Amino acid sequence: MIDYLRKVAREIDELIRNDPFPESVRPEYLRSAVRDYPGRGGKRIRPALLIWSCAMLGGSEEAALYPAAAAEVFHNWTLVHDDIIDRDVSRRGAPTCHVTLAEEMKQFPLDDEARERSGRDFAILAGDLQQGWANDLLLRSVEHGVPPRVVLALSRKLQKLANAALITGEALDVEFSLRPITELSASQIREMLYLKTGALLRFCAEAGAMIALNTDSAEPEEVKILGEFAAAAGIAFQLRDDYLGLFGDYSSLGKPLGADLREGKATILLLTTLQMASGEDKAVLTDLIGRAEYSPTDLDTVRRIMHDSGATAMIDAETAQLAERARNLLREFPDNIYRQCLIDLINFLINRER
Amino acid sequence: MIDYLRKVAREIDELIRNDPFPESVRPEYLRSAVRDYPGRGGKRIRPALLIWSCAMLGGSEEAALYPAAAAEVFHNWTLVHDDIIDRDVSRRGAPTCHVTLAEEMKQFPLDDEARERSGRDFAILAGDLQQGWANDLLLRSVEHGVPPRVVLALSRKLQKLANAALITGEALDVEFSLRPITELSASQIREMLYLKTGALLRFCAEAGAMIALNTDSAEPEEVKILGEFAAAAGIAFQLRDDYLGLFGDYSSLGKPLGADLREGKATILLLTTLQMASGEDKAVLTDLIGRAEYSPTDLDTVRRIMHDSGATAMIDAETAQLAERARNLLREFPDNIYRQCLIDLINFLINRER
Numbered sequence: 106m107i108d109y110l111r112k113v114a115r116e117i118d119e120l121i122r123n124d125p126f127p128e129s130v131r132p133e134y135l136r137s138a139v140r141d142y143p144g145r146g147g148k149r150i151r152p153a154l155l156i157w158s159c160a161m162l163g164g165s166e167e168a169a170l171y172p173a174a175a176a177e178v179f180h181n182w183t184l185v186h187d188d189i190i191d192r193d194v195s196r197r198g199a200p201t202c203h204v205t206l207a208e209e210m211k212q213f214p215l216d217d218e219a220r221e222r223s224g225r226d227f228a229i230l231a232g233d234l235q236q237g238w239a240n241d242l243l244l245r246s247v248e249h250g251v252p253p254r255v256v257l258a259l260s261r262k263l264q265k266l267a268n269a270a271l272i273t274g275e276a277l278d279v280e281f282s283l284r285p286i287t288e289l290s291a292s293q294i295r296e297m298l299y300l301k302t303g304a305l306l307r308f309c310a311e312a313g314a315m316i317a318l319n320t321d322s323a324e325p326e327e328v329k330i331l332g333e334f335a336a337a338a339g340i341a342f343q344l345r346d347d348y349l350g351l352f353g354d355y356s357s358l359g360k361p362l363g364a365d366l367r368e369g370k371a372t373i374l375l376l377t378t379l380q381m382a383s384g385e386d387k388a389v390l391t392d393l394i395g396r397a398e399y400s401p402t403d404l405d406t407v408r409r410i411m412h413d414s415g416a417t418a419m420i421d422a423e424t425a426q427l428a429e430r431a432r433n434l435l436r437e438f439p440d441n442i443y444r445q446c447l448i449d450l451i452n453f454l455i456n457r458e459r
Numbered sequence: 460m461i462d463y464l465r466k467v468a469r470e471i472d473e474l475i476r477n478d479p480f481p482e483s484v485r486p487e488y489l490r491s492a493v494r495d496y497p498g499r500g501g502k503r504i505r506p507a508l509l510i511w512s513c514a515m516l517g518g519s520e521e522a523a524l525y526p527a528a529a530a531e532v533f534h535n536w537t538l539v540h541d542d543i544i545d546r547d548v549s550r551r552g553a554p555t556c557h558v559t560l561a562e563e564m565k566q567f568p569l570d571d572e573a574r575e576r577s578g579r580d581f582a583i584l585a586g587d588l589q590q591g592w593a594n595d596l597l598l599r600s601v602e603h604g605v606p607p608r609v610v611l612a613l614s615r616k617l618q619k620l621a622n623a624a625l626i627t628g629e630a631l632d633v634e635f636s637l638r639p640i641t642e643l644s645a646s647q648i649r650e651m652l653y654l655k656t657g658a659l660l661r662f663c664a665e666a667g668a669m670i671a672l673n674t675d676s677a678e679p680e681e682v683k684i685l686g687e688f689a690a691a692a693g694i695a696f697q698l699r700d701d702y703l704g705l706f707g708d709y710s711s712l713g714k715p716l717g718a719d720l721r722e723g724k725a726t727i728l729l730l731t732t733l734q735m736a737s738g739e740d741k742a743v744l745t746d747l748i749g750r751a752e753y754s755p756t757d758l759d760t761v762r763r764i765m766h767d768s769g770a771t772a773m774i775d776a777e778t779a780q781l782a783e784r785a786r787n788l789l790r791e792f793p794d795n796i797y798r799q800c801l802i803d804l805i806n807f808l809i810n811r812e813r
Contacts, residue, residue, distance in 0.1 A: 130623060213637040213638065232587070233622070234622060234623065236587065237618045237626070244618065253608050260598050260614065261598045268595075275584060277486065279581065
């Protein structure tokens with residue numbers, strides 16, 4: 106699977122690097138910003154999901170390539186705006202888009218605050234342009250083997266799942282961060298995660314199936330099964346993410362352990378622990394939420410409470426169940442190398458250590 | 460023409476008000492924000508341009524309606540992000556999107572700064588959602604009489620002219636505001652204005668023609684002529700805007716007279732004056748740029764210098780020439796009521812007092 110994933114990444118990297126869409130953008134630093142995140146590489150899980158879903162059903166990998174690149178660029182523009190909203194300074198080991206652009210502003214006579222603001226303003230526009238780029242890539246798949254009616258159906262699906270659903274998920278995430286953690290339920294978080302992460306994965310799987318079946322309808326069984334598969338895999342992926350945020354390997358993670366806890370971010374793991382912990386442990390944990398810093402001892406305490414309460418075991422079980430469900434859904438399809446790649450991808454995502 | 464314009468506005472108002480796209484958006488205040496600007500009415504010049512271009516060539520007004528609404532919603536999302544960038548507080552007599560959303564944040568325990576920031580964050584997302592809404596409206600025109608191949612061609616044109624060109628125009632506008640006015644030329648401003656305003660108008664005119672001709676090609680003479688017509692009309696419209704910013708009627712304008720001057724905004728009028736004014740007048744004018752406030756005497760001085768230098772006469776002549784060129788391009792088409800509406804629209808836009 107890893108070799109196949111690398112192949113997808115190479116093809117997507119090359120397509121994105123050479124794509125003409127950003128060429129007309131000016132000023133030059135904005136054009137660079139538009140190319141920045143999409144060109145940073147990464148695992149390219151969304152493209153792989155789309156291409157393999159298509160290929161598993163006998164569709165052409167070539168036809169799936171532009172829609173796959175569209176999903177990846179779409180994902181990346183949402184990261185640009187997310188990073189502005191979260192005021193994050195680094196992404197995949199390099200400065201975030203708005204930080205890079207603020208640096209570019211040094212060519213103008215601005216004070217620090219104005220420089221930061223202008224960097225943010227241009228980053229808003231960079232994300233806006235990338236949204237257009239993603240749409241354009243998908244539309245241009247008509248020149249690469251996807252019939253017009255299918256392209257139209259996929260473009261509409263992109264507006265529904267990648268625009269409306271995903272951004273609603275992001276908005277709920279922002280709102281949840283403004284509300285006391287005690288007001289939130291695990292099911293609200295689960296829904297938010299489905300919208301924020303699962304919906305775009307669902308788009309990828311369904312789009313791959315529709316290209317393979319040469320249909321503009323989302324009704325065929327294959328499309329529905331692959332959609333459910335992607336939604337289940339997406340939640341499992343997120344649960345693993347939460348877990349690694351506290352139990353992972355610090356050196357290989359992009360952000361410090363406990364970052365979610367410091368931000369008072371309502372993860373399912375945290376909410377489940379608060380629900381299940383004994384009175385005393387609950388008080389200790391509640392007290393630890395939202396601190397500016399955590400000592401190794403603090404983090405050990407949090408981990409112990411999560412463990413003792415039974416929350417980690419419960420989340421582990423849920424993750425395993427979701428992964429099992431995702432794999433079982435795939436068993437409805439004929440056994441071939443792409444089905445195996447999709448199964449391996451699930452295992453890879455939920456067993457990863459970073 | 461005014462009656463026809465009102466009819467377009469009514470139809471667009473109704474379509475936008477009842478359109479289902481924003482329904483799935485949450486939280487509820489974000490959904491309201493998504494519907495806000497597009498529902499505020501306004502002259503609906505872009506939809507009129509699209510519908511009349513189509514009808515003038517014998518196309519169906521009904522088929523042009525969804526693309527027209529798409530252009531209007533597209534225009535509105537760019538205003539939402541523009542208003543964030545320009546830190547404007549009012550738009551069409553009501554609070555801007557980010558100000559309204561900051562007000563909504565009072566339901567959360569936030570200090571003033573955090574409230575303002577969260578309002579801005581949600582406004583970024585509101586604009587992002589509206590961009591998807593605009594795309595979705597255009598894609599759905601396939602259900603209202605526009606063939607799939609034409610819808611695809613229009614969607615690609617929207618990414619090129621409304622996304623890439625328009626946002627590049629906005630970015631250049633932001634950059635120009637960071638540079639000393641003396642570094643800028645009128646031709647740079649002219650190009651920026653074409654990108655920021657003319658490109659979307661060009662989309663409207665060309666899209667109307669393509670729907671009427673039932674073509675996915677931008678090559679037919681009619682498409683090209685209407686595109687040039689819209690570009691000329693767009694610049695004329697902007698020149699009039701600059702003029703009214705200083706010579707208009709304060710009470711009927713959305714912003715105070717001299718706002719451009721206070722912001723040191725490089726308008727063609729200002730740059731032309733600086734080029735043409737005598738040494739002494741040029742020094743006086745340069746000194747007046749970027750002040751926090753202007754007395755009526757200050758503004759009279761600015762107006763006198765603009766007049767004496769010959770700049771206003773020159774801009775007036777250019778505006779009239781562009782309008783004449785736009786009208787002449789229309790004379791290539793058969794004389795009918797829609798051609799007359801387009802001619803009247805030009806006259807209306809360049810003779811308006813606000």
